[in-house]
Amino acid sequence: MRLPTPLHVVNEGLAFLLELAALGCLAWWGWQRVEPVALRLVVAVAAPAAAAVLWGLFAAPKARFPVPLPGVLAVKALVFGAAVAALYGVGHPAWAVAFGIVALVNTGVATMDRRAAMHG
Template identity: 50%
Template sequence: MTDAGGRGRAVIDERPWYVVNEVLALLIECVALGLLCWWGFATGGHAAISALLGLGAPAVAVVLWWLFAAPRAKLRPALPGVLLVKGLVLGGGAAALYGIGHPVGAVVVGAVTAANLTVAEVFRRSVPGDGGPVPGRR
């Protein structure tokens, strides 16, 4: 995107829902890591196992995200692979919440995550300059 003078500066206000969805995605990612951590510490019976699961589960999620799903991922698979990794990590947060005894919260987290991923994919397909529709433009 460029500003009115064509100078290449990003104009965020042309797609405010995109920005809101990206902020929500970041929050969902942080919540998923927190839920995986909570699950790990709540699941292990012994202190060492709890610590291993509580720190290991989110660490594995971070590595998977860094390798395959981050915007500058080291190994960028095709879109189905990226969505699979995102589903595993973010869905893992919802599954972790279910696993510690909060099924309603898990459904809410799962639904918000699915909606966020869907909206992100719609916005990805409508990037300005590719000839596709741009939300908020007439």
């Protein structure tokens, strides 16, 4: 069953915010935990940039290289999993768990909604 339009829009908006939050978590981790200090800025920029490039190439709605759903879900798992690890790494295990649960539920709902739209 397809989500009603307002719920679809809310879920897609949440997905975008989660993607931005994941990039922010990776930058935060790079800035807080990387040693030596001289590498902090490099990692704080490179980690989210690498995640954004990976997402844009394979997981974005208009991905440069469209892959089947399992590939898209693998990229999302990698990026969101890295964000969860980053949150844990900066000393926020409860936030890491909460972020992981919200990302998992959001991705699951979006996947079911897209499948229903394709078959409906």
